[in-house]
Amino acid sequence: MPPPPAKWRGRCDFNGKRTCNNKLVGARNFIWDGDAPVEAIPHGSHTASEAAGSPVEAANVFGQANGTAMGIAPKAHLAMYKVGIESSALAAMDAAIEEGVDVLSISMSYSNGSVPFFDDVFALGAFRAIQKGIFVSCSAGNGGPSPNTVTNAAPWILTVGASTIDREIRATVELGNNVELYGQSLFQPEGFHSKQLPLVDPASNGESAAFCEKGSLKNIDVKGKIVICQASFPEWRIFQGQEVKDNGGAGMILINGVEDGDTIIPDAHVLPASCLGYKDGLLVKGYLNSTSSPTAAISFQGTLIGKSKIAPQVASFSSRGPSLLSPGILKPDIIGPGVNILAAWTKSVGPTDFSIDEATNPFNVISGTSMSCPHLSGVAALIKSAHPDWSPAAIKSAILTTAYTADLNGNPISTEQNVSATVFDRGSGHVHTLRALNPGLVYDIEPDDYIPYLCGLGYSEQQVRYIVQRKVNCSTPTLIPGAQLNYPTFSMVLGAGDQMTYTRTVTNVGRPFSTYISKVLSPQGVAVKVMPSVIRFKDLNDKASYTVTFTRLENVTRSSIIGQGSLVWNSIGDDGYKVVSTIAVVFV
Template sequence: MPPPPAKWRGRCDFNGKRTCNNKLVGARNFIWDGDAPVEAIPHGSHTASEAAGSPVEAANVFGQANGTAMGIAPKAHLAMYKVGIESSALAAMDAAIEEGVDVLSISMSYSNGSVPFFDDVFALGAFRAIQKGIFVSCSAGNGGPSPNTVTNAAPWILTVGASTIDREIRATVELGNNVELYGQSLFLPEGFHTKQLPLVDPASNGESAAFCEKGSLKNIDVKGKIVICQASFPEWRIFQGQEVKDNGGAGMILINGVEDGDTIIPDAHVLPASCLGYKDGLLVKGYLNSTSSPTAAISFQGTLIGKSKIAPQVASFSSRGPSLLSPGILKPDIIGPGVNILAAWAESVDNATNSFNVVSGTSMACPHLSGVAALIKSAHPNWSPAAIKSAILTTAYTGDLGGSPISNEQNVPATVFDMGSGHVDPSKALNPGLVYDIEPDDYIPYLCGLGYSDKQVRTIVQRKVNCSSSIPEAQLNYPTFSISLAPGDNQTYTRTVTNVGRANSRYMSVVVTWKGIIGVEVTPNEIEFKEVGEKASYSVTFTRLRNVATSNSSTTSFRQGSVVWSGHDDDGGKYVVTSTFAVVFI
């Protein structure tokens, strides 16, 4: 690694016990406890290594997911800031800005998405960052799959949801009727017999037994049997297996609840086990009820890559839109890898020399996008944070490896409130063709349009403002649209795009949506650029053509689609610039 750039003004506060290097160029503690900036929980090490970790060969956990671990931007420098309460987080963000960071990656939230931007420390700190040209990426939260749970939803923040990847650590359940079901487990025991064993479900003994809670199986005959347990919270699942083991159980089948669906998180169990998705769990219970002598076996195949064609899939826990604070801005923005991610861990989970762990959460997805932003910033140092965000959103993809639309945890097509523009495509984001740019002052009329007072807006932008003029949320020059239409209503919004492709390029628009329910008209439908950096504006009119039944849920009565600009230049370059939209019926 080369030394940090000359602009870097940070420092390391390790009190002489350890030092920084050319990878870790800054480390500070803002909890004010007098300690060095060393984490108690390795969350920060994991997320930092995902964003910018240097290559490490033979990275694995229990021998699984083995390979070379590397961050998205492995040549980037890292600065770490330890925070606690909200004021410490804002102080850390201010320090990072002054010390010269290029990207802020924030895998945390203090709210449930209902705190106004003028009271939200991450919204406040992020605005100060974008005023200095610093890109800010934040996790969307782990409140899914319920609607209106997205956090960190300010439009100047990239709000990142989580998706699955095509790597699994397979543990197959074979039922006595020869049906095979694919689950996962991080612990693959050596010498475990894969023969059929009696299968038992303790659920008839009450909810505590159904979840295999501590002490719940002591009066149930599970000795030498494979026990079905309803999957609990991830941090409790190891203890479920311990309860089975303590009472003589030979193995365990964890079954997801309906909300977790097919988002399977492997654990380092204390006995042979496999976690199954909700629908496969129904097959297990159906078989159990079909015979008086049910049996099952568990076999372990280990790490498999590319076998799952439904990846990427929106993770069950990934928070969903619409945003409570600003429903006129489509959130989350994007999804990225956030399920079963192997990355650095400050303490070993299996031996003294292999400090890696597999962890899931939107906290893991966020640094993937932060790394992508760093790559774009390196390739295009003069691009604004809004331009970088636009490049990421307008080049995202919406299909899985099997060629079907990206699905959610229920295996039904994901909506824009699940995944925003779709899944990040780092390569295409480097060359988007067009970008939707936003200057910091452009957010002022947007904030006034939210009904904020002059004082509240001043708290965000850090200068005197006058809210005598405002714009609707959807009029902000955002790369996506989120609007609400009453019966017979129509609304028109304007967007301005900047040519960052090549000179002498031409684009034509195509609208993809539900015909006969909403009308979408783009004017003009062709735009042409003579020069790089040239701007062009267009308008989009959304019309509700016929009534659709509405309900109390803000995510059930809507239609989605996209405005797609397809372009080419004189040198044969081709571009596809996609602006996703949601039309909510009110």
């Protein structure tokens, strides 16, 4: 299969209409067979094993990332359902609901985040699921880093973004001026002797050559040289290397575009290669222009763990909020491991990924919010096992209020541009499995509680009925704004002089005779008042309500159009519960 045309170089995803553009998000691993999509690579096998795969020793790809592979909930029973067009996806969800699953993990989307919930098959199917007590997690989509690209944003779904991990499969580029740049490559040839070779950038021959597209290097002298190629659509990067190899190139340096930043994906290349982040790519270009005889060498260091202290970092492709459909609900909800994840595979690895052949490899390393979603599905399964009586909303609350927001260096989680991630990049933060099992307090929501929320979105009674599958009354007294839903986070739009008051109810799942004191980190330009500031519980499962008033301050200079903060309920005593609700504000 040849590389894609230039217009497909961005985030090119299946969206149910056989079209492709760089803002639509979906199951990008599909090809078309007649009128139905079929899986071109073992996406389902990979995601299923991440959620509930049994331990497998010596799992690796080409000897890299070697170790014991295991899903998040390895003792869980696993059922897989084949889907294609939208109607088949809804049928598969109905079958899963009828068969009594506890968790639904959905690593795909048919929309670009602008389809109303009553028209979204996953929102519809997920609501039926939560009515039966089934937890649903979905990938946030691969439309990042652009804002407003988050998909699967219904509040009854856990919407999962992707983060990096602290494992590298390192391929170092050493420039002729002795500058070393750390890239990655899954293919690391044994016995390869690194040496300085001429370095060439074919970009002066046009955009096609800059991306090393098929046939573009035919009339360019790359023989025996290391060739610079602008990184293309992830699944096509190995074909860029094939073009270099076919024309006699000795190696390749892939350079991320500005949108991909420092999110580096190691590929199973066909020749010695290294993928570098955007900033390192600028150093390569700068060196290239500084000398008449540029050279470079590529050396391989294999798998390194713990070297990247900036992990976790929000992946460049991870879709961002705010949600276009419901700005009163913070989306994405959470981030989890989704970059360079090793999991089960049933085909060959490398350029033959898109061919029908008998060669197989038991594991592969790939990236996407498709990978982060099953990590959270596995976490939900563990919580459900520990607390079988908890509702889907309570499980989600436990995950969100216990998330962490600092990387391994103790600095705020950053994005692929190495700037602090906003709440619309990371949601509540990165999942912390152990804390989520014992959160102290939870924010619970019954399925019928979503009805006044849906009416408040302006949906007609017929549209709401289509979602909840029964008659509803959307009279004015029953309407609530999205931010009034008993959600574990706060998200709102504040204009000049606006003041918003919302009520929340928490349930004690920690210990009896407990007391919690509130602590607020107010968003810049907003005053936050909590009443009462202390809540007490006598027994487990007792409930307590409080109100929060948000007032926009006009005499405070804001540094951006968004504000972010948190409301924390800290327990008094040795248990040390810390229940965090993230606050997101959009200023208008």
